[in-house]
Amino acid sequence: MQTVDGSIHTPHYIDDEYYQKLVSDFSGWRRADREVTDPVFRDSCRRFLDLEARFLDEGRLEDWLKLYAPNCVYWVPSSAEGGDPRKEVSISFDDRRRLEDRIFRLSTGAAWSQRPTSRTVRLISNIEVYATDQLEIVMVRSNFQTTEFRAGETRLWSGRYNHRLRDVGNEYEILVKQVNLINYDQNLRNPSIIL
Amino acid sequence: MTKPENTSPAVEAAGPIFDYEMMIQEDKVHQRLYTEPGIFREELTRIFGAVWVYLAHESQVPEKDDFVTSRMGLRPLIIVRDSQGDIRALYNRCTHRGSTICRQSSGSAKSFQCPYHGWSYFNSGKLSGVPWPEGYACDFSDAKYNLAQVPRVASYRGFIFGTLNLDAPSLGDYLGPVREPIDDWLDRHPGGKVKFSSANRLKYMGNWKLAYDNSADGYHVLFSHRSLLAMENRHNEDEQKGMSFYRGSPDGAPMYVKYYPNGHHFKDKRPNIENRPGALWEIEGTFPGMEHYEALFRERYGVNADRALDLASSEPVNINVFPNLHILGNHVQVTQPISYNETDTTWYGTAVVDDDGELSGAVDDINTIRMRTQEAFPNFGEVDDLANFEQIQAGLAAEEDEWVYMHRGLGIKDRITEEDGVFTAPATDEVFMREYMKVYKRLMTTTPNIAITREV
Numbered sequence: 001m002q003t004v005d006g007s008i009h010t011p012h013y014i015d016d017e018y019y020q021k022l023v024s025d026f027s028g029w030r031r032a033d034r035e036v037t038d039p040v041f042r043d044s045c046r047r048f049l050d051l052e053a054r055f056l057d058e059g060r061l062e063d064w065l066k067l068y069a070p071n072c073v074y075w076v077p078s079s080a081e082g083g084d085p086r087k088e089v090s091i092s093f094d095d096r097r098r099l100e101d102r103i104f105r106l107s108t109g110a111a112w113s114q115r116p117t118s119r120t121v122r123l124i125s126n127i128e129v130y131a132t133d134q135l136e137i138v139m140v141r142s143n144f145q146t147t148e149f150r151a152g153e154t155r156l157w158s159g160r161y162n163h164r165l166r167d168v169g170n171e172y173e174i175l176v177k178q179v180n181l182i183n184y185d186q187n188l189r190n191p192s193i194i195l
Numbered sequence: 196m197t198k199p200e201n202t203s204p205a206v207e208a209a210g211p212i213f214d215y216e217m218m219i220q221e222d223k224v225h226q227r228l229y230t231e232p233g234i235f236r237e238e239l240t241r242i243f244g245a246v247w248v249y250l251a252h253e254s255q256v257p258e259k260d261d262f263v264t265s266r267m268g269l270r271p272l273i274i275v276r277d278s279q280g281d282i283r284a285l286y287n288r289c290t291h292r293g294s295t296i297c298r299q300s301s302g303s304a305k306s307f308q309c310p311y312h313g314w315s316y317f318n319s320g321k322l323s324g325v326p327w328p329e330g331y332a333c334d335f336s337d338a339k340y341n342l343a344q345v346p347r348v349a350s351y352r353g354f355i356f357g358t359l360n361l362d363a364p365s366l367g368d369y370l371g372p373v374r375e376p377i378d379d380w381l382d383r384h385p386g387g388k389v390k391f392s393s394a395n396r397l398k399y400m401g402n403w404k405l406a407y408d409n410s411a412d413g414y415h416v417l418f419s420h421r422s423l424l425a426m427e428n429r430h431n432e433d434e435q436k437g438m439s440f441y442r443g444s445p446d447g448a449p450m451y452v453k454y455y456p457n458g459h460h461f462k463d464k465r466p467n468i469e470n471r472p473g474a475l476w477e478i479e480g481t482f483p484g485m486e487h488y489e490a491l492f493r494e495r496y497g498v499n500a501d502r503a504l505d506l507a508s509s510e511p512v513n514i515n516v517f518p519n520l521h522i523l524g525n526h527v528q529v530t531q532p533i534s535y536n537e538t539d540t541t542w543y544g545t546a547v548v549d550d551d552g553e554l555s556g557a558v559d560d561i562n563t564i565r566m567r568t569q570e571a572f573p574n575f576g577e578v579d580d581l582a583n584f585e586q587i588q589a590g591l592a593a594e595e596d597e598w599v600y601m602h603r604g605l606g607i608k609d610r611i612t613e614e615d616g617v618f619t620a621p622a623t624d625e626v627f628m629r630e631y632m633k634v635y636k637r638l639m640t641t642t643p644n645i646a647i648t649r650e651v
Contacts, residue, residue: 014484015491019563073483078393086563088393089544089570095483101426105575110421112586113578185300187398187531187539190585192578 013071014095019086022073025164026082026178029130029139036129036138045140046127048172049163053122053144056194061103064194069166069173072096076179076195091184091191102194113192118150120193124161136167137175148193157195158182199346199361199646213237219636221629222602226591229402229599235535237639242518243268245643246457247349247356247369249520249529250274250284252543254353254390255301260318263301266531267345267357273297274355277318278305284345284357285320286647296342320344321650341649352381353388354520360643372617373459376514380522383510385553391527392544392566395573399540399581401588403518403532406540407631409580410515410523411452411460413622414603416441419583423576427480437480440467446621450511453627454618458517458634460627465511473501475508482567488560496557503557506547507565509572517631525569536588542577544569601628 036042048067055064068074076091077083085093094102105111126143139162146157164176179195181188213234218225228234248267251274255263262275264287271287273296287295289309296309296316306323308315313326320342322335333340345357349366351374356366363369370377381387399405409415416438417424427437440448449466468474476489488507492500509524521528523542531539544566549558591599604610604624611620620626 012484012486014567015487016563018484078395083393085566086559087546087566089395089542089566091395092574093483093567093570097481098483101429101481102575104429105422105426108422108425110425111579112419112422113582115582185396187396187541189398189400190578190582191397192582 014073018071019084022075022176023082023084025132025139025176026162029132030128030141031130034131036131042127042129045129045138045163045165045172046124048165049124049127049140049142049161052174053124057120057122059117061106061194065099065103067172067174068096068099068177069175070096072099072174073176074099074179074194075176076181076184078184080184081180082178091181091188092179092195111192113190116151118148118193120146120148122146132164138165138167139163140165144195146193146195150190155189157193159184159195199648201644201646213639215636215639219632222605223598223600224632225597226594226599227597229404229588230535230591230594232535234639235402235532238532239268240645241639241641241643242635243270243532244359244645245638245641246360246363246518247358247366248518249354249516250345250348250357251355252353252391252527253282253350253355254388256282258303260303260305261301262297262304262318264297264299267359268532271295272345272357273307275304275318279319281319282348282350282355283318283320284348284355285316285318286343286345288343289314290322290340290342291325316342319650338649338651341651343647343649346646346648352377359645359647361646362644369457370459370516371456372615373455373461373514373516376461376463376512377516377522380510380512380514384506384547385549385558386551388548389525389545390548392546392562394544395526395542395570395577397540397542397573397577397581398533398538399584400537401581401584402535403530403538405584405587406521406530406538407515407518408601408628409584410513410521410528411454411462411627412625413441413445413450413452413462414625415580415583417445419580420576422579423572426575430481436478438464439478440464441622445623448622450622452620452622452624454620454630456616456634458631460515460631462513462622463511464513464622468511472505474505475510476501476504478511479508479568480571482564482571484564484567488564492557492560495560496555499555499557503554503561506554507561507568509568517634524572525565526572540577540581542569542573601625601632605629 052067074094078091106114123145124142128141130139142161144161148155159181162178165172166175250265251263256276259280262273265272265274273285273287276282287297289296291314294311296307306315306317315323317323322340348357450464453461492503496503514522519530525545527543529541546562547558604620604626611626618626
């Protein structure tokens with residue numbers, strides 16, 4: 001695995017306003033009247049999620065990170081459906097820089113929790129797409145099941161993804177990926193893969 | 196409360212069947228301490244029944260009728276602030292057939308009803324009623340039908356402990372001088388207290404003592420956490436972030452390790468850092484929002500900004516209270532044994548409380564960034580330690596290669612000083628392991644005076 005390009009261009013966007021918007025964007029968005037049922041549109045979201053899963057399964061972490069917006073967040077809450085990250089420690093709460101750090105750490109060869117590296121297969125299903133107040137932004141809810149094989153053992157991670165995606169022309173970029181593990185409140189063994 | 200009720204002698208083993216004298220020597224311990232289910236079984240009584248075990252924090256049960264479930268060894272407990280306001284450690288075990296009565300991890304309840312046959316208990320532990328009592332000839336006012344309780348429960352500045360051992364010293368005497376670093380840790384916060392936030396909950400397939408061996412160990416840092424150190428310092432040329440002071444010759448640095456009586460130990464990295472406002476903040480690793488919040492703090496809080504930023508920064512101490520409580524950075528880490536080779540390690544985040552307005556409104560901002568600083572170590576440091584613990588457990592399966600060495604520093608002149616049972620040594624010394632293992636040996640070869648109580 002190669003290291004990510006060390007340069008960091010994004011301004012430090014995590015501020016009060018960001019947190020407020022994040023909490024508000026992730027509450028009450030799943031409204032029946034906003035569900036996008038158009039199969040072509042929904043399929044374009046599905047294909048994008050599949051691509052993200054494939055990059056992770058193939059260990060192509062730099063390509064994976066390119067799917068994310070410059071001011072992105074990768075968020076694995078420690079409470080049901082998120083809560084307020086200003087008041088709670090999350091299982092993970094990474095901005096762009098911390099994601100780059102995460103990938104850098106995995107590339108050092110000394111991240112013992114990933115020596116040997118996990119092999120993973122991700123299944124994503126039950127995709128629902130919801131419109132938001134902004135035309136170019138959608139929320140995509142999906143179920144995931146990730147099988148992880150590492151050091152002779154096979155384990156399962158399951159839960160729901162909530163992706164906040166922005167349509168940037170021919171493709172999407174991920175503004176926020178929220179990973180809601182079904183066992184978010186339990187003691188987790190070696191949670192060192194990117195979910 | 197009734198007179199304490201001693202457990203039946205038939206349940207209690209007559210004496211140790213393992214030769215702890217042989218297995219715990221001056222410079223090494225036997226691999227069986229980590230791999231033998233029978234020893235684990237004895238520890239549940241001789242360690243987790245005999246000494247003061249950390250159970251919960253008072254901020255988890257702030258109001259009357261609040262409860263949180265916990266365990267003492269494997270014993271399921273409900274830690275409750277009862278309707279009178281007293282903190283109790285009730286056995287989460289119906290006196291009828293033995294089922295747990297409370298299956299929620301926390302909440303508020305004046306009473307608990309067993310889901311199996313409907314026996315109900317007040318949160319004092321007293322039986323409040325059973326369905327169709329006319330079908331019983333007995334007198335349900337007999338105390339034996341009330342929930343069992345840990346006979347001795349006490350708090351030290353918010354930390355709730357309990358012991359089953361009637362002959363154990365008072366909690367204050369048990370903690371002894373480890374109270375000093377605990378006091379320091381608390382007193383840096385307004386009001387001398389913190390409250391618990393949510394937690395990073397981790398698990399490893401290995402013996403619980405591997406975590407206790409690790410928690411004051413300055414020898415592993417540069418190696419086990421190599422990737423974290425590289426990560427923390429990838430953006431700055433002077434490489435001063437995080438635990439960088441372990442580079443070079445850590446034993447020559449001002450930090451030190453201390454061993455306190457009764458198995459407690461303490462690694463103090465504070466002397467590596469200048470004692471002035473803002474010094475802690477300067478070594479804090481990057482986290483989401485760091486630069487924005489620093490600028491905001493300087494603008495909003497002026498001369499108090501450094502103190503506020505320090506409160507969001509990780510305190511460089513590891514305070515370890517035998518057998519299951521660790522205060523590390525800003526975390527309160529609780530070790531919960533599950534079996535001889537499975538352990539849960541829960542890293543409770545802590546938040547600042549400011550009842551008296553000492554921080555002139557900065558408390559919410561401090562906590563916002565304190566949540567982020569606390570996510571770094573569990574994500575990028577602890578996972579590697581736990582992977583190494585699992586690999587120790589795997590390596591120890593080599594039965595004939597019997598010994599685990601903990602002799603770093605042993606026999607070197609003028610390296611370790613001792614006063615009133617408190618040992619002080621350079622940061623990478625293993626004296627804290629050797630000394631706590633002596634306490635462990637004494638406990639494992641002593642039958643504690645164990646009892647439970649019940650409300651009358």
